[in-house]
Amino acid sequence: MTGTTHYRAPEGFDNVFNRTVRWLADHGVNLAGAQNLTVPGRRTGKLQTVPVNVLRFDGGDYLVSPRGNTQWARNARAAETVELRRGRSRTVVALTEVDADRRPPIIGEYLRKWGWEVGRFLPEGLDAKPSDADLAAHAGSIPVFAITSAD
Template identity: 65%
Template sequence: MTTTHYRGPQGMDRAFNSAVRWLAARGVNLAGAQNLTVIGRRSGEPQTVPVNPLHLDGRDYLVAPRGTTQWVRNARLNDSAELRRGRRRRPVRLVEISPADRTPIIKSYLDKWGWEVGRFLPEGMGTDADDATIAAHAEQLPVFEIHSR
């Protein structure tokens, strides 16, 4: 499947993202949320969004259930980023995972956060998707491994 998937925040999503971003900035651990800051590819200005880092098999990942979002596009051009919750700041480098290797990461992500992100998934994919369905949509759901800088 090669179509681009993107579901931008709308209506209440914007308010929810703002609230989560505000809470994470103040150190509140809301289901593991942290703020990701990347440099805008056009503006050159820092852009901050709430994300849910996934720890799996000794590694950390970011999954973009909304698809090819602005932070994904920015990270593809500049892999330097920062994760933050409260005063804890972690400079990181984001390395995109090949679609062929994304299935177990996406599966684990959906097991943990499907309740929150299910409505953002590509058409034809639910939070209880089997491995074959996830693999068929893996190209539409960017995944990045988080490396410390």
């Protein structure tokens, strides 16, 4: 499921914050649920590690990319498996992109939990406390992945 054009790159303090959260997650510190996602680059195969928030919603686990069509989201589409890690706990999982019409309630719950952290990265016209109509209108520009067993 591609075609999303929203992308907000990390800049300035975002890079420092991401490095700090990544370091904390590597050392087992649970900062607002952060874990590290490691995914191979789709062209180079070089491993990329970024902090993510795993959302438990309606019996499933999900990754949401509020920044939009990021490198990790594009790489996840191409990868067979990825690794989620916090401290010494490592899990190899598969990610399957969720159809845009199924994303609004997942994105809404994600924003309820982490909107304070990610609201400024959302697409133009969407805020951290969106209406159902706003969620539906912007769901196609915010990648969402279901996390499943890699087996």
